[in-house]
Structure formats: C-alpha cells, structure tokens
Amino acid sequence: MNTTAPPSPYGRGHRALEIASIAFAFGSLVWIACRVIAATHGVGDAIGIAFAALTGYIVSDFLSGFVHWAGDTVGDESTPIFGPNFVRPFRYHHVDPEDITKHDFVETNGNNCIVAAPVLATVLFVMPRTTGVLFYTSVVIACTALFVFCTNQFHKWAHMKSPAGWIRLLQRLGLILSPEHHSIHHSAPRDKYYCITVGWMNPVLERIRFFRLCEAALTRVHPRALRPHPDDRPQKGDDAAIAMPS
DSSP: OOOOOOOOOOOHHHHHHHHHHHHHHHHHHHHHHHHHHHHOOSHHHHHHHHHHHHHHHHHHHHHHHHHHHHHHHBSOTTSTTHIIIIIHHHHHHHHOGGGGGGOOHHHHHHHHHHHHHHHHHHHHHHOOSSOSHHHHHHHHHHHHHHHHHHHHHHHHHHHOSSOOHHHHHHHHTTSSOOHHHHTTTTSTTOOSOOOOSSOTHHHHHHHTTHHHHHHHHHHHHOTTOBSSOGGGSOOTTOSOOOOOOO
16 A cells, blocks of 8 residues: 655745746746847758757656656655655656546646756856857756656646647647656556656657666665565555546
C-alpha cells in the first residue's frame, strides 16, 4: 500500500516568492524576445534562432525527465530537506495523479519560475545585441528556461479530463505532452518515460537505458540511494491510471 502523504501546503511567503518569480520570468522573456527581434536581420539569423529555440525545447524535455526521475527514485520522504520538499510531491503524484489539476496557475508554475529566474537574469546580463555564438547560446538557455517554465503546465494539461480544444490539438500533434504518451510513465513499474515537457526524449533515453545506467552508477556509490529499490517497485495492476480526455 502506498502511504505517501500529500505535500504540505505552502505559506504566504512562498506564494509571494512564486508570484514575484513568475512576474520576473514573464518580464525577462519579453525583454529577451525584444532583443532577439532587434538582432534578427535576415533568413540566416531567423534559422539560427529557430534552431536554438528547438534545442532549448529538447534540453528542457531532458531536464524535466532527469529531475522527475530523481524525485521518483532517489531518497525518500525522510531524506533531510530533499525529502519533504522534493521527493514527497513527486511520490504523491502517483497516489493521486489528478491532484495537479486542482492547482491554480501560481501553484502549478511558481516553483519552476523560482528555478528559472536566476538563469534568465544571467541571460539578461550576458546576452549580446548582435548574433554570434554567445547570442545563440543565450537563446538556447533562455528557451530552455521558458520551456522549463511551461513544463508543469503541460504536465497538468496531460492529466485534465477535458482540456480546451486547442490544448488537445497540440497534444495530438505531439507538440506538448499528451495523456496517451504520459500514461506510459504512470503504468507500473513507473520506471520509464520520465520526460514531461513534450516527451520527445523519452524513447531516446529508454533506448539507451539512460536512467538504468544512472541508477547503476548511483547504487555503486550509495547502495540504498534508490527508494523504493527497483525490485520493490509496483507491478502491473498497482498503478493509478491517468484520466484520458475524450
């Protein structure tokens, strides 16, 4: 039986930090977008920016998977600091997959914006006004931060029973995480398809056994780092299914 407790509700101070981080992220992204537009002077620049944006999307998908794997796999709720603030929300999500759909915009996206804010601040400081290696690198990092910002929103939509038509269209086109794709992760033993921005990286990482290699390496360093141990993970029939939109 899964006895993972719901995450503790956060206080006003944390919510205020989330709101401030969301506002800063929005403002930073608008400013960066204006700088990108001003630096674009031809087809070559536009292609470079499009490629950088796509790279950022793929990087954010990978990062979402790595963080998700860590939350589902490493340590437990009793792990100091890491446990109650990081592990518990991930583990509880498998107890009640639809709980995320009850979160408002701030609660859904605030924590990711707290993480993205210092990254965006750095991009604002170092991004040049003309195209070049540093410029395109800045675009990649900014787009990665943008899609990290969007990840929990896409994840929430993948759990909604009746998302808006335009959201469902994006899901069917494979441009954001779809419930059909994400249901693979929620099927026992819940040890694959961790990427939740769009899921493009999931088949790649599964094919190269990336997370199994991570687990093997971590186990060599700390034999009891993985909780539950792979042998103790839920089997087919023990999983909580996610809602499928009609």
